[in-house]
Amino acid sequence: MNNKSILITGASDGLGKALALELASRGYALALTARRFEKLEAIQQDLQNRHPGLQVEIAAMDVSRTDTLYDTILDLKTRLKKLDIVFANAGIAYAGKIGKSPLDNHLQVIQTNVNGAIATLDAGVRIFREQGFGHLVGTSSVAAYRGFPRNAAYCASKAALSTFMEALRAETYKEDISVTVLHPGYIDTDINRALDSRPFLIDAKKGAVMMANMIEKKVARSTVPVYPWALLAPLLRRLPTSMIAKM
Numbered sequence: 001m002n003n004k005s006i007l008i009t010g011a012s013d014g015l016g017k018a019l020a021l022e023l024a025s026r027g028y029a030l031a032l033t034a035r036r037f038e039k040l041e042a043i044q045q046d047l048q049n050r051h052p053g054l055q056v057e058i059a060a061m062d063v064s065r066t067d068t069l070y071d072t073i074l075d076l077k078t079r080l081k082k083l084d085i086v087f088a089n090a091g092i093a094y095a096g097k098i099g100k101s102p103l104d105n106h107l108q109v110i111q112t113n114v115n116g117a118i119a120t121l122d123a124g125v126r127i128f129r130e131q132g133f134g135h136l137v138g139t140s141s142v143a144a145y146r147g148f149p150r151n152a153a154y155c156a157s158k159a160a161l162s163t164f165m166e167a168l169r170a171e172t173y174k175e176d177i178s179v180t181v182l183h184p185g186y187i188d189t190d191i192n193r194a195l196d197s198r199p200f201l202i203d204a205k206k207g208a209v210m211m212a213n214m215i216e217k218k219v220a221r222s223t224v225p226v227y228p229w230a231l232l233a234p235l236l237r238r239l240p241t242s243m244i245a246k247m
């Protein structure tokens with residue numbers, strides 16, 4: 001046990017689940033949330049078998065129901081006694097051109113990835129101010145660096161989350177609150193398995209180790225993995241629209 005605790009949204013699968021497994025092996029007490037409660041129960045059972053005595057709390061939480069998040073997160077904090085880290089990770093993607101696909105699908109991406117993350121981080125800040133310390137982490141994306149066709153709402157959602165968290169870091173500058181914005185490239189999870197191309201793909205376990213190291217170092221922001229994405233990010237911003245349109 002290392003006496004640290006983390007709350008993770010979107011912990012039932014993909015990066016959130018992989019990070020939960022990695023941090024459990026590092027001794028973190030966990031509060032795991034997602035919509036699919038039965039998946040959380042299976043992860044809780046697995047972790048308690050592998051790490052007897054480790055505290056793993058779970059709660060069904062749909063981040064798009066923003067008015068419910070504070071109460072659920074406060075309840076989990078009470079169960080864990082304190083929360084060192086709140087990780088706004090839950091997210092969805094929807095591929096479709098604007099005007100040729102249902103508007104509601106694009107708006108749902110914004111509701112989950114932007115409003116859901118903002119409400120998670122808002123709850124985190126309130127709890128951290130009350131307890132006197134804390135660390136906010138969010139999963140943005142390299143998609144934050146440029147708007148790509150068929151993913152307008154997703155790219156916009158990640159740009160919004162990154163900018164929101166940069167502002168949050170400035171707002172909490174004089175408090176004992178840290179802010180880390182992670183920008184993954186392609187990490188093998190359900191969110192991208194249907195894509196034709198996944199350049200520089202890494203597996204979720206490797207991604208989780210990298211993310212856990214970055215969180216423990218409290219980096220302000222980073223691509224995941226760092227390379228080649230840190231070099232490609234400025235390039236993505238400068239590519240002509242004619243090239244982006246072909247992607």
Ligand SMILES: NC(=O)c1ccc[n+]([C@@H]2O[C@H](COP(=O)([O-])OP(=O)(O)OC[C@H]3O[C@@H](n4cnc5c(N)ncnc54)[C@H](OP(=O)(O)O)[C@@H]3O)[C@@H](O)[C@H]2O)c1
Pocket residue numbers: 009010011012013014015016033034035036037039061062063064089090091092112116139140141142183184185186187188189190191192
């Ligand atoms: N994998 C990548 O290459 C990559 C790259 C850049 C950014 N990201 C970001 O990383 C985050 C995690 O994605 P992933 O790759 O792990 O995808 P994933 O395997 O599809 O997992 C998504 C997770 O988010 C949860 N979720 C979705 N909607 C939710 C909602 N309304 N309320 C609560 N939980 C919700 C899902 O749980 P339930 O369905 O049980 O609710 C699931 O646990 C996302 O924000 C994604 O945009 C991923």
